Amino acid sequence: MNLPENFIAQMQHILGAEYSVFAESLEQETPTTIRLNPRKKVTNEVLFDQNTEPVKWNADGRYLPQRPVFTLDPAFHAGAYYVQEASSMFVAEAIKQTLDFDKPLRVMDLCAAPGGKTTLLASLLNEKSLLVANEVIKSRVAPLKENLEKWGFPNYIVSNHDPEDMIDLEGFFDLVLTDAPCSGEGLFRKDPKARNEWSEDSVQLCSARQKRILQAAAMLVAPNGYLCYSTCTYNEKENQENAKWLTQTADFEEVKLNIPADWNITEKSFGYQFYPHKTKGEGFYLAIFRKTQGSRAEVRGKVKFNRVPQKKVELLKKWLANPEYFEFYEKPEGAIVAIPTNLTNEYSAILRVLQKRSSGFEIGQFKGEDFIPSHDLALSTAISDDLPHVDLSKEDALKFLKKEQISVENAPNGWLLARYEGLNLGFMKVIGNRMNNYLPKEWRIRMDIPE
Numbered sequence: 001m002n003l004p005e006n007f008i009a010q011m012q013h014i015l016g017a018e019y020s021v022f023a024e025s026l027e028q029e030t031p032t033t034i035r036l037n038p039r040k041k042v043t044n045e046v047l048f049d050q051n052t053e054p055v056k057w058n059a060d061g062r063y064l065p066q067r068p069v070f071t072l073d074p075a076f077h078a079g080a081y082y083v084q085e086a087s088s089m090f091v092a093e094a095i096k097q098t099l100d101f102d103k104p105l106r107v108m109d110l111c112a113a114p115g116g117k118t119t120l121l122a123s124l125l126n127e128k129s130l131l132v133a134n135e136v137i138k139s140r141v142a143p144l145k146e147n148l149e150k151w152g153f154p155n156y157i158v159s160n161h162d163p164e165d166m167i168d169l170e171g172f173f174d175l176v177l178t179d180a181p182c183s184g185e186g187l188f189r190k191d192p193k194a195r196n197e198w199s200e201d202s203v204q205l206c207s208a209r210q211k212r213i214l215q216a217a218a219m220l221v222a223p224n225g226y227l228c229y230s231t232c233t234y235n236e237k238e239n240q241e242n243a244k245w246l247t248q249t250a251d252f253e254e255v256k257l258n259i260p261a262d263w264n265i266t267e268k269s270f271g272y273q274f275y276p277h278k279t280k281g282e283g284f285y286l287a288i289f290r291k292t293q294g295s296r297a298e299v300r301g302k303v304k305f306n307r308v309p310q311k312k313v314e315l316l317k318k319w320l321a322n323p324e325y326f327e328f329y330e331k332p333e334g335a336i337v338a339i340p341t342n343l344t345n346e347y348s349a350i351l352r353v354l355q356k357r358s359s360g361f362e363i364g365q366f367k368g369e370d371f372i373p374s375h376d377l378a379l380s381t382a383i384s385d386d387l388p389h390v391d392l393s394k395e396d397a398l399k400f401l402k403k404e405q406i407s408v409e410n411a412p413n414g415w416l417l418a419r420y421e422g423l424n425l426g427f428m429k430v431i432g433n434r435m436n437n438y439l440p441k442e443w444r445i446r447m448d449i450p451e
């Protein structure tokens with residue numbers, strides 16, 4: 001593999017005699033891994049019947065023996081799993097060792113798109129917790145939102161801000177994950193672009209940008225809350241040096257993790273490093289810190305949308321498994337937002353401070369007395385289990401996902417969930433012999449489906 005000369009020198013300096021084994025590992029294929037969604041169980045899925053191997057540091061992680069065409073698996077579209085590089089799944093272990101996930105938590109994923117780590121966080125959070133997924137680059141927000149909708153955790157807000165815009169949320173979050181943009185050295189094996197773009201100057205730029213992001217992230221953390229910093233690089237300027245800088249310039253102390261020796265993760269002066277010659281995955285770095293001082297933002301406030309009148313709330317109840325968990329609001333353009341009852345103060349603060357953001361879990365909208373359910377509701381784990389549904393074969397599920405017409409015999413008139421192996425794919429509306437497919441057009445499968 002053609003590696004930049006200065007990168008070789010840097011890695012020889014870090015790894016010494018191990019360098020040649022490291023270089024050899026870059027010639028090997030990148031393992032394909034998925035992380036299962038613990039809240040979306042597949043009744044019978046071929047993909048997981050293969051000889052999968054568990055990822056040691058994440059109980060939901062699986063190595064696949066080969067890379068399938070994920071687009072052709074309806075379970076992928078239903079959010080039953082996320083295709084994620086194995087090393088980065090370590091975030092779950094690090095935060096499980098530090099936070100109590102039985103508590104209601106306020107969590108911010110500051111550099112979130114396309115949502116790999118946001119969905120990982122969503123898997124750990126309980127139904128009383130709030131997850132804000134922020135992405136500064138506008139074009140990356142839609143895929144992030146789509147991945148979150150698929151994952152099904154209802155208590156999320158997606159925002160599109162520079163971390164430095166968030167000063168009014170000082171001391172608000174129990175956990176801020178900062179998966180920073182980096183020089184990407186850990187991706188050299190699978191991404192030739194990362195190799196070609198690497199230079200010592202770009203490392204300097206990344207390191208300075210990371211400091212700026214870390215400074216903004218630090219401010220958002222509540223006292224006794226945590227900041228988790230990660231990159232997909234080996235570079236010490238971006239990793240240990242920035243981690244050390246954080247502890248010197250802000251009120252944070254590093255948390256040491258308990259890591260079994262056979263995981264082969266390398267402990268650094270600050271943080272933990274994954275190397276591809278030692279662990280089955282790509283290069284990855286993580287450090288986690290506890291905030292030692294400051295004051296927690298206690299928030300009070302009203303959500304600025306109108307409450308849905310009780311008569312209409314009654315009509316909404318059948319759509320949700322636990323409607324009592326939510327308060328319902330109507331946005332000016334008509335969308336109904338379900339906000340967890342214990343989180344209305346938090347939502348009001350986020351909706352006020354962050355101007356460029358979604359409004360939370362939009363479950364649909366009324367047209368007169370009729371309720372039109374949203375796609376977000378269809379894929380949410382908060383949806384009722386008792387709604388009319390039809391179980392589709394794989395062939396029909398793929399047709400549905402191409403937004404084509406499928407014929408459903410003896411279906412009752414009205415809203416019908418399209419389901420595959422126990423997983424909701426979206427809504428259809430049956431009117432006599434007609435079936436309207438409500439899959440959002442932007443989500444449809446565009447590739448040809450082989451016979």
Ligand SMILES: C[S@@+](CC[C@H](N)C(=O)[O-])C[C@H]1O[C@@H](n2cnc3c(N)ncnc32)[C@H](O)[C@@H]1O
Pocket residue numbers: 110111112113114115116117118135136137140162163179180181182209213
């Ligand atoms: C390593 S990627 C995040 C990957 C994501 N956490 C995941 O697991 O799927 C870093 C993200 O930071 C965003 N980013 C770029 N510049 C930024 C900045 N100045 N502040 C915050 N985020 C930035 C990038 O657009 C990118 O989406």
